[in-house]
Amino acid sequence: MTAILPLLFLFAAISGTAVVLVRDPARQVFAIAVNGLVLAILFDALQAPDVALSELAVGTAAVPLLFLVALMAVKTQPPEEDS
């Protein structure tokens, strides 16, 4: 039980690093979702279940969906010429 908390901290650091180092935004969406999931498990292990629930809803579901919507808008809308 005492070893799981440092392990989860290390996982959080590794997944945050992965979010930065994945340069393609379409692949970065998956890294962001995994980072949110790891942070939610870490917060639950830190005795903060309400924060873990909020992070699970926001960081794992809502924010990657926002990124997908932004990627879709960028891909489908051509930049307007001289407006």
Add this chain to the structure above:
Amino acid sequence: MSVLPYAVAAWLFGIGLYGIATSRNFIHLVGCLGVCQSATYVLLLGLGYRWGSIAPIFYDHPPGTPAVDPVMQALVLTDIVVGATLTALLLVLTIQAYKRGGSLDPEKLRPMRAVGQSGRDRGSNRVGDGERKAS
């Protein structure tokens, strides 16, 4: 254990700043800003944690049981909601910058001008961008 949350928070903040500084895509940059924000979550929860304590919910524990700090958890909850809002706002600004400037690269972002004031100047800038991209 007492040093590890601060070290992880510092590492996440530093790697997020590195990603922001070296990013060539605005959407990737917003994701790196999210990593910087997750450093603040880890820092605040690491400040409030105590070993061998329960979650601050006293439904099935007698009052007075050692619990972790609920104030930090409230702060982190607010931080998460503000972070989601900030991400949405920055993504909308990214889409608008792409529609105006035609690129997601921060290096290619030109200063905004009033519409119709200097259309010839904008045209020459766009040609210059094309030359720089070709070379």
